[in-house]
Amino acid sequence: MFILPLRYKTRIVPHFMPTDVIEAVPIPLIVVDGDRHILELNGPAQSLFGAAMVGRHYMTVIREPFCVQQVEAAINGRPSQAAELRRPIDEKERIFSLTASPRNEAGAVIALIDQTEAHDAERMRSDFVANVSHELKTPLTALSGLIETLSGAAQNDAEARGRFLGMMAEETSRMSRLVSDLLSLNRLEDADVITRRERLNLCDVIEAARRSLSDHAGARGISLVLQGCDAPAFLLGDADQLRQVFNNLIENAIKYGDENGTVTINVTREDHAALLRGPAIRVAVTDTGRGIGQEHIARLTERFYRVDRHRSRQVGGTGLGLAIVKHIIRRHRGWLRIASKVGKGSTFTVLLPAE
The missing domain is CATH 3.30.565.10 (Histidine kinase-like ATPase, C-terminal domain)
Structure with missing residues (x-):
């Protein structure tokens, strides 16, 4: 039975994935050892935190309590959850989804996925729905009030009827313009429309x-x-x-x-x-x-x-x-x-x- 010398075994079983593999990953990766020190940062992570962070405690770059809890869980071999990490970059706050996984040896691997655009899109969608609702509610409220008035005291007043019907026509026209503009904007934002x-x-x-x-x-x-x-x-x-x-x-x-x-x-x-x-x-x-x-x-x-x-x-x-x-x-x-x-x-x- 042939047994490889120890020095060959240590070369065959790497301490962690090779640096070129880490660098090939397009999202920020942070490798942390069992003592909570940063072993390695790939290129995207260095752009976020700086190469000088290698050797320091990971909490010098990740301070949010819930994020720290997930990293600690991974280091201790327990299940972890995704956490939200916010970092100001170029005068804009970027939002990352942080996930931490245990290493084969001691420590953890921390991955950061940029979710800023998704958050911005959701905020824009929410704002858009709120704005459309508000823009439609205003003329609808006016129409409701005018109809109620015409159904009551003003129904036998020819002058009031004429004035209120004119106001109703204006509010209806306003809603029609809004719907028309919304449809136009929707068509223009459709990438498939040539x-x-x-x-x-x-x-x-x-x-x-x-x-x-x-x-x-x-x-x-x-x-x-x-x-x-x-x-x-x-x-x-x-x-x-x-x-x-x-x-x-x-x-x-x-x-x-x-x-x-x-x-x-x-x-x-x-x-x-x-x-x-x-x-x-x-x-x-x-x-x-x-x-x-x-x-x-x-x-x-x-x-x-x-x-x-x-x-x-x-x-x-x-x-x-x-x-x-x-x-x-x-x-x-x-x-x-x-x-x-x-x-x-x-x-x-x-x-x-x-x-």
């Missing part, structure tokens, strides 16, 4: 939007001025979607601009736009309204975000218009830029690849 690509003159699309909103602008004494369309501006895109972009932008400029002011739509052509790395068409929609504070600019395209919720409700906004604009422009491989100064008005600039 945007049509047909050759079109963007000036025709913008002019159609301008004409459809001319009465609305006239009611507020606002002039709609279209510049730069003496010559066509051709591109490949979906005419209906692009019409929706400029309908939304021009309508917002009318709603939030000053009465008796001006909304200017300026179309320019660029031989080479750095952002698009090629020829482009730039459309700037400028109003003469009260402007928007810089703290709001970055959030304007979020669903249901409003600078002034009360004013938005007064003018019939759904809080989804700019979110729809953003998605359509992305589908056309373009860019949206917003510039505004309080008291000086706002400019919404769309940059689209030319034909």
